[in-house]
Amino acid sequence: xxxxxxxxxxxxxxxxxxxxxxxxxxxxxxxxxxxxxxxxxxxxxxxxxxxxxxxxxxxxxxxxxxxxxxxxxxxxxxxxxxxxxxxxxxxxxxxxxxxxxxxxxxxxxxxxxxxxxxxxxxxxxxxxxxxxxxxxxxxxxxxxxxxxxxxxxxxxxxxxxxxxxxxxxxxxxxxxxxxxxxxxxxxxxxxxxxxxxxxxxxxxxxxxxxxxxxxxxxxxxxxxxxxxxxxxxxxxxxxxxxxxxxxxxxxxxxxxxxxxxxxx
Amino acid sequence: xxxxxxxxxxxxxxxxxxxxxxxxxxxxxxxxxxxxxxxxxxxxxxxxxxxxxxxxxxxxxxxxxxxxxxxxxxxxxxxxxxxxxxxxxxxxxxxxxxxxxxxxxxxxxxxxxxxxxxxxxxxxxxxxxxxxxxxxxxxxxxxxxxxxxxxxxxxxxxxxxxxxxxxxxxxxxxxxxxxxxxxxxxxxxxxxxxxxxxxxxxxxxxxxxxxxxxxxxxxxxxxxxxxxxxxxxxxxxxxxxxxxxxxxxxxxxxxxxxxxxxxxxxxxxxxxxxxxxxxxxxxxxxxxxxxxxxxxxxxxxxxxxxxxxxxxxxxxxxxxxxxxx
Ligand SMILES: Cc1ncc(C[n+]2csc(CCOP(=O)(O)OP(=O)(O)O)c2C)c(N)n1
Ligand SMILES: Cc1ncc(C[n+]2csc(CCOP(=O)(O)OP(=O)(O)O)c2C)c(N)n1
Numbered sequence: 001x002x003x004x005x006x007x008x009x010x011x012x013x014x015x016x017x018x019x020x021x022x023x024x025x026x027x028x029x030x031x032x033x034x035x036x037x038x039x040x041x042x043x044x045x046x047x048x049x050x051x052x053x054x055x056x057x058x059x060x061x062x063x064x065x066x067x068x069x070x071x072x073x074x075x076x077x078x079x080x081x082x083x084x085x086x087x088x089x090x091x092x093x094x095x096x097x098x099x100x101x102x103x104x105x106x107x108x109x110x111x112x113x114x115x116x117x118x119x120x121x122x123x124x125x126x127x128x129x130x131x132x133x134x135x136x137x138x139x140x141x142x143x144x145x146x147x148x149x150x151x152x153x154x155x156x157x158x159x160x161x162x163x164x165x166x167x168x169x170x171x172x173x174x175x176x177x178x179x180x181x182x183x184x185x186x187x188x189x190x191x192x193x194x195x196x197x198x199x200x201x202x203x204x205x206x207x208x209x210x211x212x213x214x215x216x217x218x219x220x221x222x223x224x225x226x227x228x229x230x231x232x233x234x235x236x237x238x239x240x241x242x243x244x245x246x247x248x249x250x251x252x253x254x255x256x257x258x259x260x261x262x263x264x
Numbered sequence: 265x266x267x268x269x270x271x272x273x274x275x276x277x278x279x280x281x282x283x284x285x286x287x288x289x290x291x292x293x294x295x296x297x298x299x300x301x302x303x304x305x306x307x308x309x310x311x312x313x314x315x316x317x318x319x320x321x322x323x324x325x326x327x328x329x330x331x332x333x334x335x336x337x338x339x340x341x342x343x344x345x346x347x348x349x350x351x352x353x354x355x356x357x358x359x360x361x362x363x364x365x366x367x368x369x370x371x372x373x374x375x376x377x378x379x380x381x382x383x384x385x386x387x388x389x390x391x392x393x394x395x396x397x398x399x400x401x402x403x404x405x406x407x408x409x410x411x412x413x414x415x416x417x418x419x420x421x422x423x424x425x426x427x428x429x430x431x432x433x434x435x436x437x438x439x440x441x442x443x444x445x446x447x448x449x450x451x452x453x454x455x456x457x458x459x460x461x462x463x464x465x466x467x468x469x470x471x472x473x474x475x476x477x478x479x480x481x482x483x484x485x486x487x488x489x490x491x492x493x494x495x496x497x498x499x500x501x502x503x504x505x506x507x508x509x510x511x512x513x514x515x516x517x518x519x520x521x522x523x524x525x526x527x528x529x530x531x532x533x534x535x536x537x538x539x540x541x542x543x544x545x546x547x548x549x550x551x552x553x554x555x556x557x558x559x560x561x562x563x564x565x566x567x568x569x570x571x572x573x574x575x576x577x578x579x580x581x582x583x584x585x586x587x588x589x
Contacts, residue, residue: 002402005437010430013395018403020384020396021329040389041427047386048396049378 012038016050025051025104032056032072032113039078046082046109053103053110054079060203060231061247062152063116067237075113077208080180084108086131087180089150089210094123095177102131115151115203117240122154122175134183136190138173145197145258146172146190148214150179153201153229156244159251164258171258179210184217188224196223199257201249206230227257272319283353284314290349294365294372301366301374306346308450309417316415316446317350325354328382334412335384335400339393340419340448341375348372351382391425394418394445398431401443413442420449459508461515463498470522470583471497471515473539475504478526478554478574485579496583504535509542513549521548524582526574531555552582 004011008030015028035056059072079087086106088099103110138161149157157173164171172194176182191198202210211228218224231247244250288310295301323333338347352359364370371379375388385396397416404412435443463486474482482498497519501507516523527535536553543549556572569575
């Protein structure tokens, strides 16, 4: 462990330096939002053929009271744009541990996005999560819509599924695990089984994140539509749950979006 | 463990100077062949590169990524041509490759990337090399526990980047005594009222003061005189007003109180008289002024310098005349 203090550009440079000539497997960790001030270093890292790994914590509005200056809402876009990168968005402790293991063994820049709220355990170590392999976490024979979320928004999607089920509406819920590469095959086949309807829910701005990754994955398919739920404006301080609600990515918002799509 | 220039014997010093000039020539040739690039940024670090690659750094040329090698990071990545020149000169690849600089099928790119086996981190976005070098040095000292060192060359303009200062704070906190940061400050830092002694030996007989054209004539004269065993000191005042009286006086005293001024100007109110004023209060200093004494005519530049008494030959004559008095 190397304490790099409050100097994120140096943090990234030192990490990349440590990794040269295969001497170490660096993991570079700070709040995800502060990695953006080292974007140039990260970009140069790709040109440097670095295998450095990045862990961005405290992502999204779900961090709550600390307010917008501490919320990473561009990080997925930033890391997806890095050539050769792998972008993990694990949803629980088991998948986070697995992401770390995979990142350590994957060439190129790897980014692991983590979140502040406590999340229940979803997976077991035997689940053997893989890069580019999504997991269908909720499924029935009568699913009407495929909802795709990660971590906080995956759990919101599961809550929405419970609520909708009371009214007899079933939805499929998918955890992509990695946003880049995205598991286009799983997404497409599930979308087809649910009337071609996809809703994405992300604790990120609409550009360059989960929603756009899914749009790209289905771009070549007729009869698949994607509705994106994302944070549409600069957010504010508040309780985590209040913010998910206010910025349109809570279970309630997902329920509304599902009902709206089905009423069209 | 650093080999300071002062401890290098004069023969080694000359060899390193010669290599520096070769690196300059390679840099100019390759950027000229490419039609683009930053030759001046290369030339300013020629001596640094020569000393590092051919005196100070320990590395195996055949194995540029060798685990025990000293590391080199060119933070001012736009000076890539001289990095390539150094490796070519060391023998890693043929000199002729340098002429492929910046071509689509050559890995000698505009800025260094690890496509080349002697580059660890890509540079070219200024202000980032020292951070990576610090990570390498930390790894060397605390993880590898090896004795390789990390050298990093940084431009002075570049050091305005905050990340350079972050790297310095980090390196000092972790006592990275295996990290050598070299800041290239190419401008000579000429100051108003500060003369430069451009030629000096322990046995100088006369101080010659010239500017621009006449300064170079003075240097030529010095070369000619040296053949006959006569050494002269040569001074460039840089500013005529204010004139650096102190430097002029102290050098005059070291050369028997004899000054010759050479100026491409009439004798009145120019360099010569400024020097006269500067030494006016000193006993035992004499000034001989070489200047244009009459209205000149058309002709070739060199012919006119000769005709109007301010050429190298004229300076040689004036020196010999003063010394024979
Ligand atoms: C760029 C950035 N990196 C990290 C943080 C997280 N952070 C918030 S406060 C803090 C400690 C600040 O220490 P200091 O400047 O000494 O302030 P004080 O101790 O007076 O609170 C850190 C690291 C931040 N807000 N911004
Ligand atoms: C971050 C960044 N900003 C701007 C540039 C464009 N640039 C290339 S060379 C240069 C001047 C560098 O000056 P200095 O560090 O003093 O080097 P030198 O004068 O020795 O060439 C600039 C501004 C760059 N390469 N990277």
